[in-house]
Amino acid sequence: MKPNLSMMLLPLAMLAATEVQAFDKATIAKGEYLSRAGDCVACHSVAGGEPYAGGLAIDSPFGKIYSTNITPSKTAGIGNYTLQQFDDALRHGVRADGGNLYPAMPYPDYAMLTDEDVKALYAYFMEGVPAVDKSGPETDLGFPFNQRWGISFWNWMFANDDRFQPDTQQSALFNRGAYLVLGPGHCGSCHTPRGVAFQEKSYEDSADNFLSGGKVGMWEVPGIRGGAQGALADWSQEELIDYLANGRNDKTAVAGEMTAVIQHSLSHLTRDDLAAIAHYLKSLPGQGAALPMSAAATQKTTALLDSAKMDKDSGARIYLDNCGACHFTAGQGAARVFPKLDGNALINAQDPSGLIHVILAGARMPSTKGAPEDLAMPAFGWRLSDEEVATLTTFLRQAWNNRAAAVSAQDVAKVRQTIPEEVLNATRP
Structure with missing residues (x-):
């Protein structure tokens, strides 16, 4: 009796089927939604690259940590991970090979996830994401931070390992x-x-x-x-x-x-x-962090700017020449278009670096379904010197109701060094 080819291939097909765990569409869709809730794509993708293929450089106090490929690639990603290995990495920071992930991966927070949600995420990454057979840069921190075994002690002392427990007294x-x-x-x-x-x-x-x-x-x-x-x-x-x-x-x-x-x-x-x-x-009460606001303080700065009687090198004059057209003399901006400056959290931050960065490099709002307008603030790094930016920043941090410390040209220079030239010159005529 001649062997039947279809009968010979059947065991191979059955074996292949056992190696792939099929998930229903609803579970995969749930995993996709959870991946959005977890913001996985932001850290595991680079601009212009394939989603989830890794390679993003994450600055840490110990050096750059590069995100990994979490596509189902069997050569570069997590395609060989079992559900248990995926769970261990996601909730406990342990790779399939037993090595520790750096806590730049927020596994102490992901530890809160339910078993059902972990399974849904696994389903999505295994069957809803295209495989990318390309590895990103390897994280290479200096000694002793390159000794991943030491993270076990960090985990023992500081990591969270508790699942989320609903509060029965709450809705x-x-x-x-x-x-x-x-x-x-x-x-x-x-x-x-x-x-x-x-x-x-x-x-x-x-x-x-x-x-x-x-x-x-x-x-x-x-x-x-x-x-x-x-x-x-x-x-x-x-x-x-x-x-x-x-x-x-x-x-x-x-x-x-x-x-x-x-x-x-x-x-x-x-x-x-x-x-x-x-x-x-x-529902979460605070500790008196809100900045005190008064109409008198707002009016004082507004009156100064409205008068236009100020030295050309003053912060007020630099503000009028560069910022006043959008944010206005009262510092109120325009709702949902130009943010308020009076009482602004970024302006009043203890560290002025973020504000300096926005002035030098500009900023762009995200385009969303509810607000598709692609609104942007221009970069002023090409136009203003370090001294001028320091003067302007100091004015902003002490105008209207803002009450923050002055800024030096040296502070501005440090931030400028972190910004590529093409960004600084992005809005140069």
Whole structure:
């Protein structure tokens, strides 16, 4: 009897089928949504590159850490990971080969994820993302930070390993918001201050310092506690939803690292989930972080600028010549177009580097479904000297109700050195 070819191929087909775990479309779609909530694409992609192929340089106090390829490539990505290995990497910072991930990957926050959500994410990355067979640059930190085994001690001392536990005394809306903020959104990784070992000082909202503000590179990150005396106490829930969805509202506009979070993550969430996040943040009381505001202080600066009687080298004159047309003499800007400067968190930050960066390099709001306008502030690095930028920045930080320290030309020079020439000259005529 001659062997039947189809019968010979059947065992091979059965074997191949056992090597691929098929997931239903609903699970893959859920994983895609969770990947947006977790902002995975922002860190694991480079501008102009393939999504999730890695290679993004993340600045740390110890050197550059490059994000990895998390596509299902079996040669360069995570295509050979089992669900358990994926879980170990996502929630515990342990690679498939047993090595430790650097905590630039927010696994202490992702530890909060449910088993079902981890499985959905695995389904999406294995079956919903195209494989990219290309590895990015290798992270190569100096000694002793290149000794990944030492991270085990850091994990033992500082990492969070707790799953999210709903608060039975709170509403479903509160708990959904808490889960998104604490877990996939990993908001605490930027908005909670860091300790001496660069660990998040708290992973629990019962702590006063949780979401009270932090720092990412040169950018001072504001607190986002929205309850009584919180940094966002004067924001309504609708204003907060608008900001999360579109990167702008009647009070301010996004800048710095948060721009990518709005663009790639929050603007893709449902309104219900954004409402849950806003509701949760508005429930967290603060510690008197709000800046005192008075009409008299606003009027004093406004009167000075309206008079136009000032020295040509003064901060007020530089403001009128470069900023006044959009932000106006009262520093109120235009709702959802030009952010308010009076009481602005970026302007009043202890570290002025973020504000200096915006003046030198400009800024661009994300284009979203709710606000598709691609609005941008021009770069002034080509036009203003370090001394002029320092004078302008100092004026902004002490005008209207702003009360922040003066800025030196040396401060400006340090920031200028971090910005490519093509960015500084982007708006040169």
